[in-house]
Each structure stands twice: as C-alpha cells, then as structure tokens.
Amino acid sequence: MSVLRVTDIGSFHIGGHNVSLAGLPPRTLVLTRGAEAQAFSADGDYETGQLYAQYVRLADPKARWPLLLWHGGGMTGTTWETKPDGHPGWQSWFLRAGHDVFVSDAVERGRAGWSRYPEIYAEGPHFRSKQECWELFRFGAPEAYATRRGFPGAQFPIDCFDQFAKQVVPRWGMNDAPTQAAYDALVAKVGPSVIVTHSQGGNFGYTAALHAPGLVRAVIAVEPSGAPDPEGLDLTVLRQVPHLLVLGDYLDGNPFWQGIMARVNRYVAALRAAGSTADVLDLPALGIRGNSHFPMMDRNSDTVAERVQAWMTRVGLMR
C-alpha cells in the first residue's frame, strides 16, 4: 500500500445551540465502579443540534476541493471507512485518489451526540432491526433473512452482515431541520467543497447545494432516499453545480424504492431542465450488477469508486 502524505488529521463539532431545562426529577446513580453513588439533577444547560466532522488533509491533494462524505439514516461516518469485510472503504480510496476527505456524523448520531426526549427531541428514536436493514438495504429477499441468502449475484458480503449491523445506530424521524442547518454550517466552514451523500444524506446534500450554490462544487448522491420537491424551487442557481446520481441493483420491482426513485428522477429532470449537469451512474445499466443500497461497502466498491472518480475528472473537479 502506498504511503499517504498527510498534513493534518483532526475533527470539530459545528452547529447547534444551547437549550436550558428545568423541573426535571433528580436521579441517584453510580457512574464508575468504586465511585460513590451521587444524586444527579438533569436540570441545566445542554448543547443540541451540532454535527461532528473529522478531516484528513493531504500534503499534495490532486482534487481542487475537499470531499464531504455524508452518511445515511441510522448510520454514522463509519459508512465510508473500512468496510464490514475489513477491506478499505471510500474514505481510504478517495484519499489515495488525492482528495482531502471530511467524514461527518450528522445531528443525533455517532460522535455528534443526541438529546433527551421529550424535553428536547419531541419523541424517541427508531431502532432499526437487522431484519429491517436486510430488506430496506436490498441485501436479499425478506424471507431469506433467516438463512442469510443474499440476492443472486449480490456484491454485499453477506457473511459480514452481523458486522455491518454493529454500525447501525438509533435514528429519529423529526430532526431534518437541525440536521440541514448543521450541514449548511459545515459547508460554510469548509468552504468550496464537493458533497458525496448516501441515502438519507441525499436530501441534505441536494438542499445544501441549493442553500450555497457558490460553495458546493458538485453533489454526488449515492442511492438517495429522497430529493427536494422541485415545485417552486429556482434550480437555475445550480447551473454551475454538476450532480451525479449513483444507483445500485435490485431496484426494479421494489415498490418502496420505486417510490423513492420517482421523486429522485423528478429532481434530476428538473435540474436538467434548469440547465444543470445531472448525470446518472446506473450501475446495472452499465453491466455492473449486484450492488446493494451500500455500494461503498459492496465487494466491488473500488469499481464503483473508479466510475465516480472518472465522472469527477470529467466535470473538472481535479487539478
């Protein structure tokens, strides 16, 4: 493996604000073995709404702008790191391709932290079971969960499914506004940058570009689970912001994903109508078959990354 010449590895939290709580009942807790039991009041001040971002900066980047890697729902930045099968993921691949890379944990998950409910978040989280992951992420037919038989030709390493499930974190359904605000703050802090999203991150990436078309230099949406409704939006601000949509396999005949694709395709069509570059990397149509909802964790993740990288070069994102 070649040596990466790194100038800086670091992290920060950005976004969020203070909230003050009062009138909560005290609890008595022992928080460390051997420590005294203490009475704790939950009354007081808390930060909420921040996200976490970690960066690796190269001595000689070949890309013009850093990549911001934004994960999907119920996941964290680990989406982009080492794959569940132990092989290098996209963080590593794109660093070696010459990009500075920022991997973030969005509001409510991972190192971003989360806030108590119902006092700060209105309701409790959704815990996503392995069965739900199996079906939603198109690893195999629902009835094949018990036997762990993946779709024919599946690129996802099915024998690493339990390892994948260790990455799954609780998620909420009503944190879109603070999450978008924190992502917008991240873009403002980093400056000109290229956003790569996965799943739930798609909406946030598309919207971040609309909010800061002068800073977002491209949006690459991998398997987005939604897109803005173009009705009433002025997409002409995105004429200089190329968009790429990356789609895996097994979408045909899946009503849930077909519903999502209808909304995403409408947004792609509206981008084109407004004069923006909006390309589609439809992997099965290119003969690259078997990709799940997580192409960056599939066995052929390098192949998919190469296609994305070729597009980046083509639209002028490299030096």
Added chain:
Amino acid sequence: MSVLRVTDIGSFHIGGHNVSLAGLPPRTLVLTRGAEAQAFSADGDYETGQLYAQYVRLADPKARWPLLLWHGGGMTGTTWETKPDGHPGWQSWFLRAGHDVFVSDAVERGRAGWSRYPEIYAEGPHFRSKQECWELFRFGAPEAYATRRGFPGAQFPIDCFDQFAKQVVPRWGMNDAPTQAAYDALVAKVGPSVIVTHSQGGNFGYTAALHAPGLVRAVIAVEPSGAPDPEGLDLTVLRQVPHLLVLGDYLDGNPFWQGIMARVNRYVAALRAAGSTADVLDLPALGIRGNSHFPMMDRNSDTVAERVQAWMTRVGLMR
C-alpha cells in the same frame, strides 16, 4: 507542520452479540423528507455491546507498540482529537511523536451505538448538563458557572466551554461489564499495545491489563475516576507492565475527587507492593499548574504530552 507518512487509516467495530426482541408495539414514521410514512416494527434482531475503534498507522513508527486512547464517561474518542479551542490534541501529538494510534468509542456512545431500554439496557441514560461538567471536570467553582470564570490560573480554555459541551454524549450507569468485555476484545485484536485512559476509562484500562498482562505493555491513566479494589487481586502479573498516573490541579479540597484519589492511590500502592512500576505524574507538584480534569484539552496539553512521552521513553516503550 511536518508531513505524517501514513500507511493506513481505518476503523472497525469489535465485541458485542445479537439480541432478539419480540412483542414490541409498531410505530408509523416518516424517516426521510418526501418518503412515504411506513409502519415499523421494532421486533427483530440487534447487535449490542460492540465498541468502535479507528486507527492511523505510520510508515515508520518510533514506538514499539500502538497506543490505544480510551476516553472517559459521557465522552467519545473526540476527547483525543482536535481540542475545543481548535488546536491539535493528543491523537495528533502522539502520531507526530511516532506512535500508531487507535482512538475508540466505548460501548453505548459515539460510533459504537447504543441500545434500547428497558428491553436491552435496563434503564435510561444520564444526560450530563453543562453545570455538572463545569463542576465535575474542575473548570471553575460551581458558583462561577454563570459568569464562566474559571479557577485562577486555569489552563482549560474557558471561552471554548460551549464548544467542549458539544462533545458530551449521554451515558449509562450499568454498562461496565459489556464495556470491559469489548475493551478486552480490542486488546486481543490489536495485540501488544499501550493503553492511555481518561477518567472512567481508568478502571477499564487497569482491568484490561489484569486480564491480558502479556499484551498490555503499559497503562497511562490520566485523571482516572476509579481503580480496581486490590483486595484479592494478584497484581504480581503486572510486574512487567509499568503504570503511570497523571493528575491535574485543583484536587485539594475537592471531596468528590479526594474520594476517588483515595481509591486510586490505594491501587497504585498495591501495584508497587506487588513489584510493578507505578509512577505518578503529579502536574502541580512538578510546577505545572492549572490543569483541569482534561489535560489533553488544556492550553498546555503539549507540555503534559511531553512529560508522558518522556516517561514512555524511560520505561522502554520506544524503539
């Protein structure tokens, strides 16, 4: 800044096991803007009890073994990364000093994820307010929270206290056993290594050395919030495992911390009685004054790191 020559940046989850839940009520949720409302059952399988670790490996490490950096309670691995004031933290410092570094998020926090209660965890988490942090972490007198006046001579960057508070995550009181098991699994996976702990991590690091004295090459406990009861333990297994205790300022006259120190000092004395090296880096006694419970985030964090590094060299941890 000098260039780090890095061979590998990656991460993994380790430890944990499956738990299956049944009989939970379904919920209807919209999980992404524009997606259909769906009925979700929480019945199913979940992974619980894993931890997350991220590593940076150097082309030419000067240390004989990797450093494992274990954070304290209510915190994540960000403890060791960029400081709240934006300056490089200990992850960066020890990488530049020639150590491979593993930063982890323990069970129940950060990228390790957390599990539902009361079905998997027996009870809900404790949310630590800023007021509690301010007092517990010895940034200033309790009554000075409102005015944010730190202790006289405080090295903690008080004007970055809210930024610090963005790093704080919920914590539980009863996850010691799965956390220890996951840390032990981490040591077994990494192999010979040096553990650096903070606060709640102290107990886990001390115990990990007792569980694997042939793998843990040293334990550096920064401001531990507890230590094992030496009664009935055979500490002679640790004769080849040097221990260093690092203490900040403002411990005198603080009854909570004096209680903890009594237990930690008893463990240090027992280590020495058993023939182990157990040194103390008492910063104020050395004329290094003003350190909080978080010396790795204080303004003089480099000075403290230099002292730790000198001890590492002295006890033979460098090549």
